[in-house]
Amino acid sequence: MANPQWTILELLKWATDYFQDKGVSEPRASGEVLLAHALNLSRLDLYLRYDQPLGAEELARFKALVVRRRAGEPVAYITGHKEFWSLDFKVTPAVLIPRPETETLVEAVLEVFRTENGKRKTENWFLEVGVGSGALLIALARELPPTRWVGIDLSAPALEVARxxxxxxxxxxxIHFLQANLLAALKPEPRFALVAANLPYxxxxxxxxxxxxxxxxxxREALLxxxxxxxxxxxxxxxxAGILLPGGWLALEVGEGQASQVGTLLQDTGEFEEITSIPDHLGIERVILGRRLETK
Ligand SMILES: C[S@@+](CC[C@H](N)C(=O)[O-])C[C@H]1O[C@@H](n2cnc3c(N)ncnc32)[C@H](O)[C@@H]1O
Structure with a gap:
C-alpha cells in the first residue's frame, strides 16, 4: 500500500485479495464497506468513481480499518452501522449485530398483527425482552403505529444504544426502556398484546x-x-403467559434445531394455543409463535 497513486478500483482489488489470503470472511464486501466508510462514500459511489486516485490521508485511513478487519473485528463494529429491515442502526461492541434471520421474527409479528384480529390489539402495550441495539422493536414500532412498547435489557450500555x-x-x-432481568421488574398482570424476544440461545x-x-x-451475554x-x-x-392479554402473542427467535423443543415448552405451560414455527430465509425453523388462551 505504499503507492500513492492507487485508484479506488485497484485498492478494492488489493483489499479483497488481501482479506481472502488472510482468511477474513466476506473479503469483497468487507473491502467495499470499509473503503466506502474511509472515503465517506456509498458502495455504489466506489464503482462510479472507480478510477479516482486516493490521497495519502485517505489511504492511511483505509489502512487503519483494514488492520482492524484483518484482526477479525466485524465490519459493523468498525463502521458503527448495520442495516436491518432497511433501516440504519447504530451498533457498538455493547450490542449484538442485528442478523438477517431476525427479520423473520419481524415478518411473523407483522403477519399476526396486520390481520383484523390483531389490529384491534395495537392500542395495547407491546414488549420486547433483550432489545440489544433496538433493531427488532424499532422496526416493529415503525411498522405498527400506534403501538406503545416496553423494551427490556439486562445491559445498560445496550439500552443506551437502543435509546x-x-x-x-x-x-x-x-418506547419505554427498562434495565431488568427478563420479566422480573414487571407486575404479573395481563397487560401486553405481544411478548417478543430474541434472547441468547x-x-x-x-x-x-x-x-x-x-x-x-x-x-458473550448476548449470545450464550x-x-x-x-x-x-x-x-x-x-x-x-402471566403478562400477556388473553389472545396475546408470544414470539420467539430460536437457534437451529431448537424449534420443536421450544414449541414443547409452550405446550407444556398449558397456556398457549396456535403454536407454530416459521422458517427463516435459509429454511431453518427460526421463530416460534404461540397465542395466549382466551379463556384462562
Ligand atoms: C441475541 S441479543 C438480541 C438483540 C436484539 N434483540 C436483536 O435481535 O438484534 C440478546 C439480548 O438479550 C440481552 N439479555 C441477555 N440476558 C438477559 C436477561 N436475563 N434479561 C434481559 N435481557 C437479557 C442481551 O444483553 C442482549 O442484548
Missing amino acids: ENAQRHQVAGR VPRPDWEHLPKDIKDFEP GGEDGLDLIRPLVRSA
Whole structure:
C-alpha cells in the first residue's frame, strides 16, 4: 500500500485479495464497506468513481480499518452501522449485530398483527425482552403505529444504544426502556398484546466453534444461552403467559434445531394455543409463535 497513486478500483482489488489470503470472511464486501466508510462514500459511489486516485490521508485511513478487519473485528463494529429491515442502526461492541434471520421474527409479528384480529390489539402495550441495539422493536414500532412498547435489557450500555436508535428512527416517544432481568421488574398482570424476544440461545458446547469474528468481538451475554441454549428462553416461556392479554402473542427467535423443543415448552405451560414455527430465509425453523388462551 505504499503507492500513492492507487485508484479506488485497484485498492478494492488489493483489499479483497488481501482479506481472502488472510482468511477474513466476506473479503469483497468487507473491502467495499470499509473503503466506502474511509472515503465517506456509498458502495455504489466506489464503482462510479472507480478510477479516482486516493490521497495519502485517505489511504492511511483505509489502512487503519483494514488492520482492524484483518484482526477479525466485524465490519459493523468498525463502521458503527448495520442495516436491518432497511433501516440504519447504530451498533457498538455493547450490542449484538442485528442478523438477517431476525427479520423473520419481524415478518411473523407483522403477519399476526396486520390481520383484523390483531389490529384491534395495537392500542395495547407491546414488549420486547433483550432489545440489544433496538433493531427488532424499532422496526416493529415503525411498522405498527400506534403501538406503545416496553423494551427490556439486562445491559445498560445496550439500552443506551437502543435509546439512540429509537430517537434516530422517531419512535422514542412510544418506547419505554427498562434495565431488568427478563420479566422480573414487571407486575404479573395481563397487560401486553405481544411478548417478543430474541434472547441468547447458543448452547455452551457450540460456543468454542463460533467464528472468531463473533466469539472474540460480540457480547458473550448476548449470545450464550447455557448448556442447551435455553437457559433464558425457558424461564421467559414460563412467565410470559402471566403478562400477556388473553389472545396475546408470544414470539420467539430460536437457534437451529431448537424449534420443536421450544414449541414443547409452550405446550407444556398449558397456556398457549396456535403454536407454530416459521422458517427463516435459509429454511431453518427460526421463530416460534404461540397465542395466549382466551379463556384462562
Ligand atoms: C441475541 S441479543 C438480541 C438483540 C436484539 N434483540 C436483536 O435481535 O438484534 C440478546 C439480548 O438479550 C440481552 N439479555 C441477555 N440476558 C438477559 C436477561 N436475563 N434479561 C434481559 N435481557 C437479557 C442481551 O444483553 C442482549 O442484548
